Amino acid sequence: MKVNQAEIVMSAVSKAQYPEDHLSEIALSGRSNVGKSSFINKMIQRKSLARTSSKPGKTQTLNFYLINESFYFVDVPGYGYAKVSKREREAWGRMMEEYFTTREPLKAAVLLIDMRHPPTEDDLIMYDFLKYYDLPVIVVATKLDKISKSKRQKHLKVIEDDLELEPEDVVMPFSAETGEGKDQVWGKIKGFL
Ligand code: GDP
Numbered sequence: 001m002k003v004n005q006a007e008i009v010m011s012a013v014s015k016a017q018y019p020e021d022h023l024s025e026i027a028l029s030g031r032s033n034v035g036k037s038s039f040i041n042k043m044i045q046r047k048s049l050a051r052t053s054s055k056p057g058k059t060q061t062l063n064f065y066l067i068n069e070s071f072y073f074v075d076v077p078g079y080g081y082a083k084v085s086k087r088e089r090e091a092w093g094r095m096m097e098e099y100f101t102t103r104e105p106l107k108a109a110v111l112l113i114d115m116r117h118p119p120t121e122d123d124l125i126m127y128d129f130l131k132y133y134d135l136p137v138i139v140v141a142t143k144l145d146k147i148s149k150s151k152r153q154k155h156l157k158v159i160e161d162d163l164e165l166e167p168e169d170v171v172m173p174f175s176a177e178t179g180e181g182k183d184q185v186w187g188k189i190k191g192f193l
Pocket residue numbers: 030031032033034035036037038039051052053054078142143144145146174175176177178
């Protein structure tokens with residue numbers, strides 16, 4: 001996909017702020033530090049449009065990136081920080097429920113998982129949450145460049161098995177460092193738009 005235009009049009013905390021233009025949306029989710037900002041920037045060929053927005057203490061928002069004036073990436077705040085307060089965790093949960101339960105333009109979700117390690121408990125919960133809402137999930141295994149070629153298949157298989165991946169879903173390796181996997185992930189996303 002050639003991205004000619006990408007801009008953040010809204011940082012929403014609730015439904016009233018979601019865009020109303022009915023363009024398709026692809027949600028991007030993953031634990032903090034998984035490489036979500038790097039993924040977005042690489043996919044849209046920008047150095048730093050997506051900031052690392054999920055650090056504790058920052059307002060947790062759903063960030064809507066309008067791409068080529070035709071669809072949105074919706075950056076969902078990262079999960080899995082140990083030091084998040086109960087109140088923050090509850091606010092995050094409410095925001096997630098509100099978005100995923102009611103969002104008609106949402107076509108699929110990208111779930112980013114760090115390819116170096118087996119999925120965390122939070123990753124498993126997130127996958128099940130997305131499947132509960134019947135969403136197709138593209139699992140993107142990040143930081144591919146950090147795994148030697150001979151071990152890549154094994155790491156992908158662990159992710160697939162631990163998630164108990166549904167037949168309609170896929171795991172795709174990706175590196176924001178080298179760009180490997182980018183065209184394949186775009187190809188998959190395009191199928192949902
Ligand atoms: P976020 O918190 O999920 O948005 O994660 P970031 O995009 O900020 O990435 C977290 C850290 O992982 C940063 O130090 C990135 O440079 C690094 N990182 C992200 N993607 C890759 C990748 O594909 N390869 C390598 N080697 N490092 C990566």
